[in-house]
Amino acid sequence: MNTPASRTPYRVETRTRTSSIAGFTAIAVVVLLVVLPAFASRSLIQDLFFILTMLTLAQFWNLLAGYGGLVSVGQQAFVGIGAYALFSTVILWGLDPVPAILLGGLAALVLAVPFGFFAFRLQGAYFAIGTWVLAEVARLVVAQWKAVGGGTGTSLPRSATESIIFTSEIATLFGVRASAARDILAYWLALVLAIVAIGGIYWLLRSKRGLALAAVRDNPQAARSVGVDAQRVKWFVFLVAALGTGLTGALIYMQKARISPDAAFSLNDWTAYVIFIVVIGGIGTIEGPIVGVLVFFALQALLAQYGAWYLMVLGVIGIGVMLLAPRGLWGSFSDRTGIQLFPIRRRLVVGALTPKTPSREE
Amino acid sequence: MNWIDTIVQGVLLGGLYALFASGLSLVFGIMRLVNLAHGDLIVLGAYLILLIVSLLGLSPFVAAMVALPLMFALGYGLQKFVLNRVLGEDILPPLLVTFGISIVVQNALLQGASADTQRLPAGDIGVASLNLGIVNIGVLPLLTFGSAVGVILILNHVFYRTALGRAFRATSDDATTASLMGIRPRAVFAQATGIAMMIVTIAALYLGLRASFDPAVGPARLIYAFEAVIIGGLGSLWGTLAGGVIIGLAQTIGAAINPEWQILAGHVAFLLVLLVKPRGLFPRAFD
Amino acid sequence: MALLSTHGLTAHYGQFQALFGVDVTLDAGECVAIIGANGAGKTTLMRSISGVLRNESKSIRYRDLPIGSLAADEVMQRGIAMVPEGRRLFPSLTVEENLLIGAQVRKGQGPWTLEAIYELFPILKERRKNAGTALSGGQQQMVAIGRALMSNPDVLLCDEISLGLAPVVIRDIYNALPRIRAGDAAMIIVEQDIGQALKVADRVYCMMEGRVTLTGTPQALSREAIHNAYFGAAA
Numbered sequence: 001m002n003t004p005a006s007r008t009p010y011r012v013e014t015r016t017r018t019s020s021i022a023g024f025t026a027i028a029v030v031v032l033l034v035v036l037p038a039f040a041s042r043s044l045i046q047d048l049f050f051i052l053t054m055l056t057l058a059q060f061w062n063l064l065a066g067y068g069g070l071v072s073v074g075q076q077a078f079v080g081i082g083a084y085a086l087f088s089t090v091i092l093w094g095l096d097p098v099p100a101i102l103l104g105g106l107a108a109l110v111l112a113v114p115f116g117f118f119a120f121r122l123q124g125a126y127f128a129i130g131t132w133v134l135a136e137v138a139r140l141v142v143a144q145w146k147a148v149g150g151g152t153g154t155s156l157p158r159s160a161t162e163s164i165i166f167t168s169e170i171a172t173l174f175g176v177r178a179s180a181a182r183d184i185l186a187y188w189l190a191l192v193l194a195i196v197a198i199g200g201i202y203w204l205l206r207s208k209r210g211l212a213l214a215a216v217r218d219n220p221q222a223a224r225s226v227g228v229d230a231q232r233v234k235w236f237v238f239l240v241a242a243l244g245t246g247l248t249g250a251l252i253y254m255q256k257a258r259i260s261p262d263a264a265f266s267l268n269d270w271t272a273y274v275i276f277i278v279v280i281g282g283i284g285t286i287e288g289p290i291v292g293v294l295v296f297f298a299l300q301a302l303l304a305q306y307g308a309w310y311l312m313v314l315g316v317i318g319i320g321v322m323l324l325a326p327r328g329l330w331g332s333f334s335d336r337t338g339i340q341l342f343p344i345r346r347r348l349v350v351g352a353l354t355p356k357t358p359s360r361e362e
Numbered sequence: 363m364n365w366i367d368t369i370v371q372g373v374l375l376g377g378l379y380a381l382f383a384s385g386l387s388l389v390f391g392i393m394r395l396v397n398l399a400h401g402d403l404i405v406l407g408a409y410l411i412l413l414i415v416s417l418l419g420l421s422p423f424v425a426a427m428v429a430l431p432l433m434f435a436l437g438y439g440l441q442k443f444v445l446n447r448v449l450g451e452d453i454l455p456p457l458l459v460t461f462g463i464s465i466v467v468q469n470a471l472l473q474g475a476s477a478d479t480q481r482l483p484a485g486d487i488g489v490a491s492l493n494l495g496i497v498n499i500g501v502l503p504l505l506t507f508g509s510a511v512g513v514i515l516i517l518n519h520v521f522y523r524t525a526l527g528r529a530f531r532a533t534s535d536d537a538t539t540a541s542l543m544g545i546r547p548r549a550v551f552a553q554a555t556g557i558a559m560m561i562v563t564i565a566a567l568y569l570g571l572r573a574s575f576d577p578a579v580g581p582a583r584l585i586y587a588f589e590a591v592i593i594g595g596l597g598s599l600w601g602t603l604a605g606g607v608i609i610g611l612a613q614t615i616g617a618a619i620n621p622e623w624q625i626l627a628g629h630v631a632f633l634l635v636l637l638v639k640p641r642g643l644f645p646r647a648f649d
Numbered sequence: 650m651a652l653l654s655t656h657g658l659t660a661h662y663g664q665f666q667a668l669f670g671v672d673v674t675l676d677a678g679e680c681v682a683i684i685g686a687n688g689a690g691k692t693t694l695m696r697s698i699s700g701v702l703r704n705e706s707k708s709i710r711y712r713d714l715p716i717g718s719l720a721a722d723e724v725m726q727r728g729i730a731m732v733p734e735g736r737r738l739f740p741s742l743t744v745e746e747n748l749l750i751g752a753q754v755r756k757g758q759g760p761w762t763l764e765a766i767y768e769l770f771p772i773l774k775e776r777r778k779n780a781g782t783a784l785s786g787g788q789q790q791m792v793a794i795g796r797a798l799m800s801n802p803d804v805l806l807c808d809e810i811s812l813g814l815a816p817v818v819i820r821d822i823y824n825a826l827p828r829i830r831a832g833d834a835a836m837i838i839v840e841q842d843i844g845q846a847l848k849v850a851d852r853v854y855c856m857m858e859g860r861v862t863l864t865g866t867p868q869a870l871s872r873e874a875i876h877n878a879y880f881g882a883a884a
Binding site for chain 1 (some may be wrong): 390392394395396398404444446448451455456457458459461462463464465466468469472473579584585588589592622625626629630632635636637640
Binding site (some may be wrong): 531 | 700720725726741821
């Protein structure tokens, strides 16, 4: 081996031409979304808020289950804790709700430590139900907390919601009422959170840690033999997902301004729907949850009025996708076309050399 | 407060939880499948018994007998046509599919039977009790506990004394080698889920006789069942009974202190056992 | 007409091709040995015939019917039993249960009963209540052979039955083979121990890199021919 590494005509790349085009499109979409409140109706902003927050939750669940192999059905614990941290700091300490969102994320992160301590004692499918039990414990404990309304819940005080920072500026800027300005603020925050989540997860997966993550998911034994500490990688993913889910939960309930333990720790709203979004769109891809959340929103708009039928349809579609196209809509599309908007796989790019056909030397 | 009474009630409640758990334990033991719809299937069983009671005017006990073969067929079909397709190395597909089934069953019941609470007519047996001087023991809780013990005795007999049980254990050990013995693992799995659904039917009978139920109570039953299985140690049916008793005791004692703490106390007991003995009280020697 | 035959059999593990058009035949009552180095494709061939690996239907024929696409349980029910590589006893079954499960689905016509197996390998009778995996390697191999015999198969596939065993134990097991052959089953034995294989087999196939490189009776094959077929001709 006397060729120094710097002179080898190979590069390791993850970027593709499609992904570059997708990058520019993404920037355009983001710019459009940022300026949207100037001309969009309040109900559209509210819908987009819902889509963006569900997308963020889905990205973090996908990070856990799709990339980390940790199937949690207890993520509602972090939504609930994040939300309750926001409510309690606003109500009890008189904090402004926007900085309180950060405390929501922090609270979820702190809670994730004992959670992980228990849940990681369980393997595979039992990990799933274990996280669910823990979420139930969190719900039952919070329901005992009388200062934030106990089992029946509470609302953010008017004094707090009316004086949220930036809302008066937004109201003046767009010439809207304070309540609409609050929605716009929440929407922008949701947009920031979604972009940071997608960008952060993409960056994470392309980093050295992402490689370790893929190794652990695909073959824990082999990963250990090349020096990847599986337990540490899993902890890292678990904590990141808890932080992101907690921030999102706090933001969702800042916008709702009314909370109860049953709603904030709802398995259906914050985990079942999220799993559906990821599965339909395509688990283990960043594009999947984006596709999934759009399908989910469309189905909800069409069918939500039918109540139980709507949920049955969601369940049947989820089962059908798992049986017939387990890689989801985006996964199947990507398999067929080879298109990846967020390529993570590393490709060896041969520089100056023309690749020659390998010949057998025997 | 009468402590002896509380403890007796708790132990007997554990019988119900052991019934919830035995089917889950059986299926996991044979095919490493955790059925997230287990609790909802128990509730479905209760509605099926209720339907038979009201259609044919039978007693719930006779109606449960009628429901047994139907539930076996449901379990067999569910495994054969759905779950067998997703079994494999990856735990995600079976988890997500059973989660989907859970949502479908819950909402189908909601659509078909409304959210109103229901109860199976227990008749005289529902209020009968034995006076043992220091405690009054309800006949129905006693019957529940006896049924749990009976179910576990029968399951252990099937498992360790019959050819079917031999095939169950062999397939659980090594499905490929079992197929070299002429055993079809998928058929074994379907039979196992069928049997699990018969246990579910018995659990459903007592669920409906002892308390009111509605389409939404399934997930909580799954969680109690899961806790009992983990506390007992995977694969040990007597351990599952012990786990059920621990959850039952914790809940009853918790409720005696403060009615709002009933469910929480059960979960806390589970977490404590998980802390001290992560593999359960009676772990299997190999896995 | 051959009892069992493969026709241009190929096998893949994902991208990797393990067999390249293998033709092997087995006549009724015959004992055929397949020899070859590690990775020659012997075990893949056994796994294909037994149905653990699925193939094209017509690539394997048995009693003049195509069986290549059948599942392992269907192949076994037609009378082809296998002693798998590594013995693969069921750890949660006792020795006796391990034997009984061999005849649970198919109990063909023939001499093999629990008593007959205990007569063939008396040590197993002593240890019949033990867990299968509590036995020594040689005893486990006896259980695995007995388990396959219990169904009174017409074809017995033995995959690496001497692998990892002490020479004296190998001798004991091979001493039992003539008595097993007296029970009418045709046999295919896969072996790395050429000496043992040549002693018991009527015919030998030598495999290398997924192909049959040599075939013939043990008497007709020279040491040198086998050596070349085994390791490739010296360049």
